[in-house]
Amino acid sequence: MWESGSNNISKRLCPGDVFRLSEPVRTMLRRAMLRLPKRDVSETETLYPTTPAGMRAFLATFFSRHYFQVQNSLMGYISSDExxxxxxxxxxxxxxxxxxxxxxxxxxxxxxxxxxxxxxxTTQRSVKVDCILNDTCGLSLGTGRRMLENYFKLIQRSRNLEAGRILQVQRQFPDNIGQLNRIASNQGKYDIVLLSYVVRPLHESEGVDGLKRGLRLVEGLCNTKGQVLILQDKYREQLMRRIGRVIGEPVKQAELVQEVYPERGETSVRSYSYYHCLYSPQKSQNEISHAA
Ligand SMILES: C[S@@+](CC[C@H](N)C(=O)[O-])C[C@H]1O[C@@H](n2cnc3c(N)ncnc32)[C@H](O)[C@@H]1O
Known part of the structure; x- marks a missing residue:
């Protein structure tokens, strides 16, 4: 049996309340950056990279920031009985x-x-992780796949953790829902659906109603204990609150302190504030049907 509890896992991920990358992730990130050229790129290219130099800038500026926000937002769920x-x-x-x-x-x-x-x-059985990577940008998908493969090589099953299937879907969300549905039918429904720093471009292309439609469709692909996490920076409060209202789920502001990695020759610890919405689609559905 598994024991659960948020204290121990948070001690590992953020010793002294400061989020810090684990050794395999630091190594993997350093290697990924070394493969990419270092050049000045625009702000847009840094946030939505489409070139190798843009990808390097993204990894240097945003990788650890978004990464820790995902971890902080999911700490309660990952430690839960579900x-x-x-x-x-x-x-x-x-x-x-x-x-x-x-x-x-x-x-x-x-x-x-x-x-x-x-x-x-307590059993010999290890845990496998299947990742369905969806992005419109081939460079992102390729870099992500390589980083995952590299990570799994570095940990070499040492923690009873194995790479499962890593699938890439390049068609844009939510037009790709048929494909995501087929994958879920063949392999099982999703335990965590992530929309991290993507609702801004999705809102621009689909509007709030299109985004809501997309979310409703993807919620149907979550398993009974599954969760959807939507994440966006502090500058998108209005957008996040609006999304929360249309889907009827709470949006929260959070703050975390993290070690900056890779080091940038400035302060090594920074605090970031952001918005997140984490919910269980099946639970919400049950609550609606009980209230009706
Ligand atoms: C700011 S990056 C966020 C990357 C990562 N999720 C994170 O949290 O750091 C946004 C990504 O969304 C992708 N994207 C934009 N519109 C999309 C869509 N309709 N479907 C799938 N991916 C999309 C972009 O190509 C880009 O790689």
Whole structure:
């Protein structure tokens, strides 16, 4: 049986209340950056990279920021009895919409690794993680896949954690819902659906109603204990609040302190504030049907 508890896992991920990348993630990130050219790029290219130099700038500026926000937002769920049940099944399935270089998927996988390292597993069965990476940009998908593969090589099953299937879906969300549905029918529904820093471009292309339609469709692909996480920076408060209102789920502001990695020759610890919306589609559905 798994034990659950948020204290131990948070001690591992953020010792002294400062989020810090684990050694395998630091190594993997350093290697990924070394493969990419270092050049000045625009702000837009840094946030939505389409070139190798843009990808390097994204990894240097945003990777650890978004990564820790995913971990901080999911700390309660990952430590919950619901997630304990998911782990006991031996497989965790992540759908990462607008994944970029698999930032959120890596954040979750390293949380699972921390959980396994913290508590151990009393049977010989290990946990597999399947990642469905979705992005319109081939460079993001390729970089994300390589980073995941590199991470799994670095940990070499040492923590009872194995790479499952890593699938890439390049068609844009939500037009790709048929494909996401087929994957869920063949492999099982998703335990965590992530939309990290992608609702801004989605809102621009689909509007709030289109975004709501997309979310409703993807919620149907979540398993009974699954959760949807939407994340965006502090400058998008209005957009996040609006999304929360149309889907009827709470949006919260959060703040975390993190070590800056890679080091930038400035202060090594920074605090970031952001908005997140984490909900269980099945739970919400049950509450609606009980109230009706
Ligand atoms: C700011 S990056 C976020 C990357 C990562 N999720 C993170 O949290 O760091 C946004 C990503 O969303 C992708 N994107 C934009 N519109 C999309 C859509 N309709 N469907 C899938 N991906 C999309 C972009 O190509 C880009 O890689």
């Amino acid at each position: 997630f304990t049940d998911v782990m006991a099944r031996g497989a965790v399935r992540i759908l990462d919409v607008g994944c970029g270089p698999a930032v959120g998927s890596l954040a979750i996988i390293d949380m699972v690794a921390a959980l396994l390292g913290t508590y151990g597993y």
